[in-house]
Amino acid sequence: MNTRHKWFTLALLIGSLLILPGCMTSTSVFSTDGAVIGQSFILKEGETWEDDLSIIGGSAVLEKGSIVDGDVALIGGTLMVEGTVKGDISAMGGVISLGSHAVIEGDIITLGANLTRESGSVVKGNFQNRIPDFSIPAQSPTPQVGIFETVMNVFWKIFQAFALGALAVLVALFMLQPLERVGTTMQFAPVQAGVIGFLTFMVGLGVLLVMAITILFLPLSFLGAVALGLAWIYGWLAAGLLTGEKLAELFHTSWSGPISAGIGTLVLTLIANLLGAIPCVGWVIPFVVTMIGLGAVILSRFGTQRYPGVIS
Known part of the structure; x- marks a missing residue:
């Protein structure tokens, strides 16, 4: 295999890791450190994850009534929150969506991530937006009216x-x-x-x-x-x-x-x-x-x- 083909093969592997599994609906198998790598994970209603949660190039859904008893880290991927996160949410790249029942007890720290909030979501901590930053700026944890938030x-x-x-x-x-x-x-x-x-x-x-x-x-x-x-x-x-x-x-x-x-x-x-x-x-x-x-x-x-x- 020549050098050009090696580069191309490695690129395909990385692309498969980042793109293909991102839209899967199956629940991923966690490693011992609680990482979702290139797969998808669903924390169902009434379930509690008693550790930190990391999503790397994958997707995670925290359903209404679910609890993450720790911090959540997102590196390229998607995170949909309808439950409660007792720690911080840190994101570098990717998309964070806070549903109307989401409760974040810590801070939300973004680096080049896209953040959307529905009316009714609660963030008790602070927002920290850092360059390069394509996320929605939030000056206060108080939910805003939908149309105003969209225009802003x-x-x-x-x-x-x-x-x-x-x-x-x-x-x-x-x-x-x-x-x-x-x-x-x-x-x-x-x-x-x-x-x-x-x-x-x-x-x-x-x-x-x-x-x-x-x-x-x-x-x-x-x-x-x-x-x-x-x-x-x-x-x-x-x-x-x-x-x-x-x-x-x-x-x-x-x-x-x-x-x-x-x-x-x-x-x-x-x-x-x-x-x-x-x-x-x-x-x-x-x-x-x-x-x-x-x-x-x-x-x-x-x-x-x-x-x-x-x-x-």
Whole structure:
């Protein structure tokens, strides 16, 4: 098997892990640490899960009257809550849906996740939204009127898209060539970039979590999280630049680099927000794009070097 086929096979395995099992309705078999990996899990009415719950690339449904006596962690996937979570909910990517009977006694912490709430849901803790963030902003745990929440959600997502578009213009004004190298790597080596991005994301997240629980390495974990976040955003802006260039070709026109980056990032972010509203699978395409962007940033050393085999 040649190198190209190896990369392709590995990409298929990762894609199968993230995409195919996400919409299954069968109950998954837990490992000893309570993790749902690429499968689905249903905690039925009246049942209690007396431990922490982790969903990695899968889906979980907490039915009305069910109880999770611990924290819930979501890494790419879907979480539907109609029951009670006595701890915190932490999400990186994916979709969280709080039904009208949901009760969250802790905090909700999101990183690039999409959060929706129905009227009647209760969150006793605080909301923490961090960049890159496509989730619904919530200033208070008090449920809002449905129509008002919907309107505010739409305006917030539009604001986010314009903010990221403006950031793309600013970055392209000063770092256009490095941004182009990252975009070129995404275009001509998407499989390699996607695999490297996913591995960087998973390994980096694990290392940061281990470092964060030690007082000695806590400052380093913060710096590492900032570096990972910057790489994530940088890859998204490069994807926006690539999108803008394709749009210019589509309309048979020519835009400068900063204009292409701004328009492309605006359009890409709006599309990602729209896709995020699709149940079960809406998170997949934005997540794949971010993984490819993150991998391209790593392969091109933040755009400072041309990735071998890619024409810059």
